[in-house]
Amino acid sequence: MSIDTLFVDPSRCIGCRACEAACRECDSHKGESMIMVDFIDREFSMATQPTVCMHCESPLAPCAQVCPVMAISITPEGVVQQADASRCIACSNCVYACPFGVPKMDLTARLMKKCNLCYDRTSQDLQPWCAQACPTDALWYGTYEQFANERQGKPVRQTQFGTQEVRTRVYHVLPEEDSKLRVYIDADGVMRSGEGAQGEEPWVL
Amino acid sequence: MFRIATPTTTSSRRESQSGWTKSDELPDTLVPTHCSFCGVQCGMYLRVSDGQVTGVEPRDYPHNRGALCPKGVVAYQQVNHPDRLRYPMIRRGGKGSNLERATWDEALDYVVQRWQALQQQYGKDSIAVYSGSSMTNEKCYLMGKFARVGLGTRHVDYNGRLCMSSAGVAYAKAFGMDRAPFPMTDIPETNCILVAGSNVAECFPVMMQWLWRARDNGAKLIVMDPRETPTARTADVWLPLRPGTDVAILNAMLRYVINEGLTDEEYIAARTRDWDKVKDIVAPYTPEVAERIAGVPAKRIVRAAELYGHSPRSIIMHARGIEHSTHGVDNCLACINLALARGQVGKVGGGAMMITGQGNGQGGREVGQKANQLPGYRHIDVLEERQEIAEVWGIPESEIPGEGAAATEMVKLMASGEIKSCLVICSNLMVSLPDNAVVARALDNLDPLVVIDFFLSETAERADVVFPGSVWCEDEGTTTNLEGRVIKINRAVDPPGEARRDWQIVCELARRLGRGKYFEFQSSRDIFDELRRASKGGVADYSGISWEKIDRQSGVFWPCRSEEDTGEPRLFLERFAHKDGRARFHPIAYTPPAEEPSEAFPLRLTTGRVVYHYLSGNQTRRLGFLNSQAPEPWVEIHPNTARQFGVAHDERVRVRTPRGSMELKAVVAPTIRPDTIFIPFHYGHEGAANQLTNPAVDPTVKIPEYKVCAATLERVSSSMSPLPQQATENFTAANAPRMFPYTVGETKSPPQR
Numbered sequence: 001m002s003i004d005t006l007f008v009d010p011s012r013c014i015g016c017r018a019c020e021a022a023c024r025e026c027d028s029h030k031g032e033s034m035i036m037v038d039f040i041d042r043e044f045s046m047a048t049q050p051t052v053c054m055h056c057e058s059p060l061a062p063c064a065q066v067c068p069v070m071a072i073s074i075t076p077e078g079v080v081q082q083a084d085a086s087r088c089i090a091c092s093n094c095v096y097a098c099p100f101g102v103p104k105m106d107l108t109a110r111l112m113k114k115c116n117l118c119y120d121r122t123s124q125d126l127q128p129w130c131a132q133a134c135p136t137d138a139l140w141y142g143t144y145e146q147f148a149n150e151r152q153g154k155p156v157r158q159t160q161f162g163t164q165e166v167r168t169r170v171y172h173v174l175p176e177e178d179s180k181l182r183v184y185i186d187a188d189g190v191m192r193s194g195e196g197a198q199g200e201e202p203w204v205l
Numbered sequence: 206m207f208r209i210a211t212p213t214t215t216s217s218r219r220e221s222q223s224g225w226t227k228s229d230e231l232p233d234t235l236v237p238t239h240c241s242f243c244g245v246q247c248g249m250y251l252r253v254s255d256g257q258v259t260g261v262e263p264r265d266y267p268h269n270r271g272a273l274c275p276k277g278v279v280a281y282q283q284v285n286h287p288d289r290l291r292y293p294m295i296r297r298g299g300k301g302s303n304l305e306r307a308t309w310d311e312a313l314d315y316v317v318q319r320w321q322a323l324q325q326q327y328g329k330d331s332i333a334v335y336s337g338s339s340m341t342n343e344k345c346y347l348m349g350k351f352a353r354v355g356l357g358t359r360h361v362d363y364n365g366r367l368c369m370s371s372a373g374v375a376y377a378k379a380f381g382m383d384r385a386p387f388p389m390t391d392i393p394e395t396n397c398i399l400v401a402g403s404n405v406a407e408c409f410p411v412m413m414q415w416l417w418r419a420r421d422n423g424a425k426l427i428v429m430d431p432r433e434t435p436t437a438r439t440a441d442v443w444l445p446l447r448p449g450t451d452v453a454i455l456n457a458m459l460r461y462v463i464n465e466g467l468t469d470e471e472y473i474a475a476r477t478r479d480w481d482k483v484k485d486i487v488a489p490y491t492p493e494v495a496e497r498i499a500g501v502p503a504k505r506i507v508r509a510a511e512l513y514g515h516s517p518r519s520i521i522m523h524a525r526g527i528e529h530s531t532h533g534v535d536n537c538l539a540c541i542n543l544a545l546a547r548g549q550v551g552k553v554g555g556g557a558m559m560i561t562g563q564g565n566g567q568g569g570r571e572v573g574q575k576a577n578q579l580p581g582y583r584h585i586d587v588l589e590e591r592q593e594i595a596e597v598w599g600i601p602e603s604e605i606p607g608e609g610a611a612a613t614e615m616v617k618l619m620a621s622g623e624i625k626s627c628l629v630i631c632s633n634l635m636v637s638l639p640d641n642a643v644v645a646r647a648l649d650n651l652d653p654l655v656v657i658d659f660f661l662s663e664t665a666e667r668a669d670v671v672f673p674g675s676v677w678c679e680d681e682g683t684t685t686n687l688e689g690r691v692i693k694i695n696r697a698v699d700p701p702g703e704a705r706r707d708w709q710i711v712c713e714l715a716r717r718l719g720r721g722k723y724f725e726f727q728s729s730r731d732i733f734d735e736l737r738r739a740s741k742g743g744v745a746d747y748s749g750i751s752w753e754k755i756d757r758q759s760g761v762f763w764p765c766r767s768e769e770d771t772g773e774p775r776l777f778l779e780r781f782a783h784k785d786g787r788a789r790f791h792p793i794a795y796t797p798p799a800e801e802p803s804e805a806f807p808l809r810l811t812t813g814r815v816v817y818h819y820l821s822g823n824q825t826r827r828l829g830f831l832n833s834q835a836p837e838p839w840v841e842i843h844p845n846t847a848r849q850f851g852v853a854h855d856e857r858v859r860v861r862t863p864r865g866s867m868e869l870k871a872v873v874a875p876t877i878r879p880d881t882i883f884i885p886f887h888y889g890h891e892g893a894a895n896q897l898t899n900p901a902v903d904p905t906v907k908i909p910e911y912k913v914c915a916a917t918l919e920r921v922s923s924s925m926s927p928l929p930q931q932a933t934e935n936f937t938a939a940n941a942p943r944m945f946p947y948t949v950g951e952t953k954s955p956p957q958r
Contacts, residue, residue, distance in 0.1 A: 012417060014406040014435035016816040021278035021830050025260055043854055046438050046876050132263045133273045135410035137417055151421050 002143040003077070004122065006131055008050060009153050009173035012138035015039065015048030019130035019139055026118065026129055034082075034104075034115040035130050050139060052130065053102045053115035054159075055080050055169035063094035063103055063114075071112070078169055079119055083112035099161050144171070156180050162197045209235045209250070235262055236697040240277040241339070241677040242819045244561040244687035245269065245389075245411050247277050251678055251697045258284040258678065258697050267759050268389050268688065274410035276819055279828050283676045284698060288660050288827050290673035291702025300649065304671060309703065309713075312670050316655050317717040320356070323625045329606070333360035333615055333624045337631025338368065338569025339820065341682030341694055342747075343732040344707050345565065346580055346739070347724075348630060349573035354598055354723045355715040359606035360624060362576040364632045365569050366612035370906040371533025372523065372559040373570055378534070379541045379789050381782030382744055383582070384567065384689040385558045386550065388762070388774045393418035394554025397516035399427045399509070401451060401540055402526020402912075403560055406435035407816040409687075412560070425516070427509045429454060430526060431811060432841065432883055433876040442509045445878050448811040448913035449798035450499040451527045454506055455539040456487040456795065457495035461510035462546055463487065469548025476551070476781070479790040483542050486792040498795060500878070518554040519547060525562060525813070529911040531799045533903045538791040545788055551777035561687040563820070564677075568685030571745035571763075572736060577608045580736060581743020590743075597739045598723060611907035613638070613900070619647035628714075629656045630674070630707065635663035636821035636889050639898040639909040640864050657710055662823040663889035673704035680706045682729045683755065688774075690760035691750050708732060741766075744782065798913040799901035800863070802880070806915035808846070810862060812886040812894045813912075822887035838888045839870040842918070843879040847871065850918045857921040860884065862914055865896040868921055882916060 020033040036051045056062060061080045064072035071087035072094060074080050083094070083103075090110040094103045103114040118128035122141075126132075131141035140147065147155055153173035158180035159166050165180070172181050184197035235250040248266025252259045258281050263271040283289075293312035294304040307315075323331045334352040336345065345363070352361030365373075373383040380386070392398070392415040406413050413436075420426060428437040429444045429451060437443045446454055462468055463484060473480050492503035492510075499506075513519055521544050527536035541550070541557050549555035561567050573580035573594075580597075583590035585608050595602040610618055616638060618624040627648075638644045645667070648654055653669035656662070665671050678697040685691045700706060705713075708729055715724040726732050730752065741748035749765035750772070762772035780786030802809060817831040825831045840860055842852060852858050854873040859866050860882065869884065869892070877883055886894040899914035 011439055012413075014410060014413065014816065016275050016407070016410050017834060018273060018275040018278055018410065021275040022273065024830065025278060042872070043874050045874075046433055046435050048435075127263075127271070129263075132271050133278055135272045135274045136406065136413040137272075 002145050003169070004141060004143055006052060006117070006128065006170045007140040007142075007147055007155055007173055008052065008170060009138050009140065010047070010049040011153070011173070011175060012136040013037070013048045013050055014136055014138070015046070016135065018133045018135055019050055022129040022133035023115075026120075028120060029113065032113065034113060050130070051100065051102065052139070052170060053080060053117065054100050054166075055117060056099075056166055057169055058167040062097040062099065066093040066097040068093065075119065077123075079117045079122070081116045081119065082114050085111050088112055099159070099164070099166055147171075154178065159183070160197065209237065233259070236678070236695050237264060238678055238695040238697065239266075239684065239692055240273065240564075241280050241283070241824070242276045242564055243409055244563055244566050245409050246564060246684055246686035246690075246692055247273055247411050248692075249273060249277060249280075251281055253697050256698060268686070268690070269411045270414065272411050272414060275817060275831060275834075276825060277411075279830050281678070282828050283659075283824055284678060285701070286660070286827060289701055289704070290659055290661060290671065291704055292673060293703070294671040296669045300652070300669070304668070309705075312672065313713060313717055316653060316670050317714065319653055320626060320718065324356075327625055329357040330359050330609070331623070331625040332356050332358050333609070333619070333627040334358065334574075335612060335615060335627055335629045335632055335634065336361065336363040336569075336574045338363055338365045338563040338566045340565060340569075340631045340677070340707065341680065341684055341729065342565060342568040342572050342691075342736060343682040343729045344631075344711075345569045345574050346572040346736045347708050347711055347726075347732055349575075349580065350598065350723070351711050351715055352574075353605055354600060355711075355718055355720045357604070357606060359609035360576075360615060360618070361574060361609055362612040362615060363569060363574045364612060364637060365563065365566055365575070366907060367637055367909060367911075368562050368566055369525070369528050369559060370570070371528045371530070371903055371908045372537045372561075374906050375534045375537030375541060376559065378791065379538060379545070380550070380777060381784075382776065383570070384745075384763070384776060385561070385687055386556050386776040387553070387558065388688045388690065389415045391554055391775070392416060392520065393422055393424075395419050395424050395516075395518045395520045396554070397425045397427070397513055397519040399429070399513055399519065399521045400436060400440075401429045401455070401521060401523040402528070402536075403522055403524035404430065404432075404434040404436050404526075404813060405522070405524075405560070408524065408562065408814050409560055410816060425512045427512060431878045431881045432813075442505060442512060444499075444501045444505060444509055446499040446501050447878065448809050448881055449530060449910075450795070451536050452532070452539045452793055452795040453490060453495040453498035454501065454509075455536075455543055456490035456793065457492050457506050458510040458513060459483070459539075459543050459546055460487045460490050461492070461507060462514045462543070465514060467514040468546045472548030473546065476786075477545055477788045477790055478785075479792075480546075482792040483546070483790040486794055490795075500880070513543070514547065518552060519544070519549055520555060521557045522560055523557070524560040526912060528559075529908060530913070531901050531903050531910045532796050533908050534905055535793045535796070539793045541788075542790055542793065545790060550788060551779070551781075553775065556777075559687075565684035567687060567689055568683070568691070571685070572740070576611050579605070579739075581740030581747070582745045583743050593742065594739060597735065600723070613902050613907045613909055616644055616647045619650055622650060625651065626653055626655065627651050629654065629664055629668075630658070630711075633662040633664045633821035633823045633889075635667070636823070636887070636893055636895065639895050639911060640900040641893055641895045642865060643900065657707055658823070659704065660823050660827060662821065663893075672710050673700070673702070674707045674710065675700040675704060680708070680729060683733060683750075683752070685763065686760075689762050690774075691747065691755060691763060691765075691772075692760045693752055693755045799910050800899050800914045802915045806862060806917045808916045808918065809881045810860065810897060810914050810916035811881055811883050811912050812898060813883060815885045815887065818885070818887035820887070822889070826887065835885070835887075837870065838885050838892045838894060839872045840918075841872045841874065841877050841883040843877050843881075844873050844875055845879045846882070846918075847873040851920055852918060859919045859921050860897060860916055861919065862897040862899075862916045864899070867891060867893070867896050882918065886911070
């Protein structure tokens with residue numbers, strides 16, 4: 001069964017932050033963006049990259065699993081929600097657990113905040129604001145089949161951090177065919193992508 | 206979720222609610238309209254609650270398909286902005302005194318009485334009108350008519366002069382019509398896109414989706430730009446040329462196309478003229494010659510020519526990068542030569558496309574606010590065309606003044622005292638004109654300088670009288686986007702405080718000047734109806750366009766000559782607009798820019814845009830989200846150059862040109878040519894890049910050369926800032942860094958009843 005989901009294609013990202021501006025428009029968190037756009041290394045390149053919640057499927061939502069008060073719920077469709085304000089104790093476990101660095105702790109509100117795939121819109125068959133606004137389709141919303149039919153990038157939803165693999169609901173788009181996105185930290189402590197990860201066996205869950 | 210308002214609503218009364226409503230629930234109405242910013246004019250809905258604009262919702266319009274750039278998303282925050290001008294202001298104590306609150310009567314009467322006195326003493330032409338193109342066709346038309354009928358002055362021009370006037374003239378020369386020949390939705394049909402001097406990604410972000418659709422279909426992308434912009438970053442071939450040397454590369458590509466036998470001889474013979482002249486003139490431009498002039502490896506130029514020349518369908522897109530030049534017209538014609546030689550213009554998925562920058566940059570230049578034009582692209586010096594307009598306006602032909610000064614020339618007349626007073630609308634001269642020290646002197650020479658604006662721009666700060674106007678969604682009317690698509694802007698709310706709609710201010714001025722009978726407009730629709738009549742029979746014929754037709758068809762492409770006519774999205778399919786139906790080649794040789802590097806100024810300075818700001822930044826620098834991303838200008842420097850000048854990333858540096866100098870932050874990155882530096886121009890006062898730029902202009906269209914001048918760099922010796930008297934306490938409630946800050950114009954909750 002194919003589901004509607006987000007596809008993130010950094011090669012198309014122009015760093016305009018329309019997604020951030022649009023995310024701030026949401027009634028549920030007006031003025032706050034749950035998506036982040038970063039220059040990867042401005043002193044070297046103009047390249048930019050948006051970061052959204054990837055909505056991990058396997059292991060299922062590490063952020064929710066480490067939450068001591070079960071504040072982070074997962075919808076039947078597999079969308080991982082922001083922490084429930086009445087439960088969150090601002091312990092930041094989720095912040096440390098997330099492999100993608102997505103949840104942010106709002107210290108003033110004492111509440112974890114993150115992207116919930118615009119659940120109010122997507123559950124009504126509308127697009128999430130970020131993909132709706134994105135002028136270059138670097139963020140794109142639809143099914144895998146539609147994407148494969150219309151576009152040239154190679155979407156993957158398997159990310160390997162060192163030796164730990166994570167399967168997510170949201171896809172990353174790679175320029176070339178590969179089964180997964182691989183990142184690891186080499187012996188010199190430099191983050192690299194591609195083959196070559198060494199080290200201990202996966203330990204998460 | 207929402208109620209969508211009927212598109213052409215003019216009622217300002219909120220509909221009464223029937224039945225029970227929860228007291229904490231505000232009904233949202235979605236008003237369909239378009240963005241206030243660039244020439245793409247993306248469709249959007251404005252959310253309106255209780256007479257206030259509260260947000261934005263996506264609108265699936267044919268050319269933006271629901272997408273918006275960050276400027277579009279936050280455009281609505283201009284409406285309730287705390288900086289809005291809410292009442293007229295006047296400098297009662299003369300120059301040097303403060304702007305003080307005035308009543309409309311006082312301000313209007315003062316202006317009218319000054320104007321009448323000046324005109325009596327110095328003649329009609331002592332008053333000028335300096336207009337703009339980021340407003341509706343109705344207002345642009347009205348400004349032209351106000352100058353010529355209301356004031357009777359020949360000096361009326363607009364800021365499109367600084368924008369794409371060179372492209373407009375090039376298209377009129379080559380094709381007989383100044384309009385992009387096809388809609389954006391045709392871009393995916395092409396096999397190759399050559400972008401000459403346009404950072405499409407940052408200046409027209411929403412257009413990128415069409416480029417990417419073409420690339421998904423296998424199209425190749427070639428980009429000519431001295432910087433590795435987000436557009437150039439992923440291009441198949443990037444030609445990082447020296448600013449101002451575009452013709453060398455374009456001619457070398459044309460020479461390759463000729464030598465490889467890739468020209469479309471049949472097309473050239475059947476549909477064009479003057480091909481022989483071009484053939485000869487490009488002969489000397491070998492790739493090596495082009496390499497020497499433009500500083501791009503010959504191999505790369507050949508690769509670009511191969512890709513372009515072998516593509517069955519190819520598009521050339523160009524914008525300010527080649528147009529802001531002392532030979533801007535030539536640059537555009539060189540692009541057109543290449544497209545014509547390949548037989549592309551008039552094919553679906555092929556041709557040349559100028560990307561007009563301002564919101565209504567296309568419409569603004571055809572409805573008669575240009576120094577040498579009357580509505581409908583009519584010429585001011587052709588008797589029959591003058592007569593046609595005189596009839597619409599109800600005045601004798603002899604009363605229409607002749608051609609006036611171009612915007613860039615007007616400044617000189619203000620400085621010399623020939624122009625005594627100027628009405629400025631929709632323009633911010635202090636940021637937008639080159640060499641702004643001269644502009645400041647010229648403006649201070651005016652008495653009175655009258656400005657209509659909705660924010661106090663750098664120009665309005667110098668004004669003697671300021672009239673508070675309206676933002677785009679407080680009025681209705683049409684704009685014509687960069688494709689030539691006429692679209693409808695709808696009213697969402699009314700102007701705040703005492704502010705008035707711009708057209709009402711201008712009509713009131715006309716009335717008090719005793720010319721009221723020519724300006725008896727009750728609504729902007731009245732103005733549009735007169736514009737339709739005035740443009741009838743002209744090149745840009747709007748006579749068949751009605752507001753209803755725009756709604757029905759999702760925009761109407763001009764020319765549209767009758768009720769039945771649905772408009773022409775694609776031009777030149779069978780014939781060009783010249784009388785003989787043929788396009789013209791123009792022989793173009795490389796001419797260097799007006800100012801080239803010297804020993805004292807060894808670098809080339811080029812200016813341009815960032816995605817967060819629009820034009821002079823008067824609007825976008827006030828919107829918190831946008832301004833926080835790019836609050837001040839910077840200078841982009843290649844690491845090699847930075848090393849040579851002893852400058853490090855993030856350091857303060859001084860950039861100096863023969864006209865002036867400014868201090869800014871250095872961004873050291875290999876995303877620019879080593880012999881070139883770049884500064885974005887959206888900022889005012891000490892942040893204005895136009896303190897540095899060269900005021901030299903193209904001889905025919907008077908467009909300034911913003912894109913290249915000679916410059917040098919120096920480090921600013923940073924002395925340690927003195928320590929404050931008391932220790933500063935960090936992380937207090939007041940100064941703790943907030944992770945999710947609100948910005949100006951944003952509110953957390955919807956308006957309370």
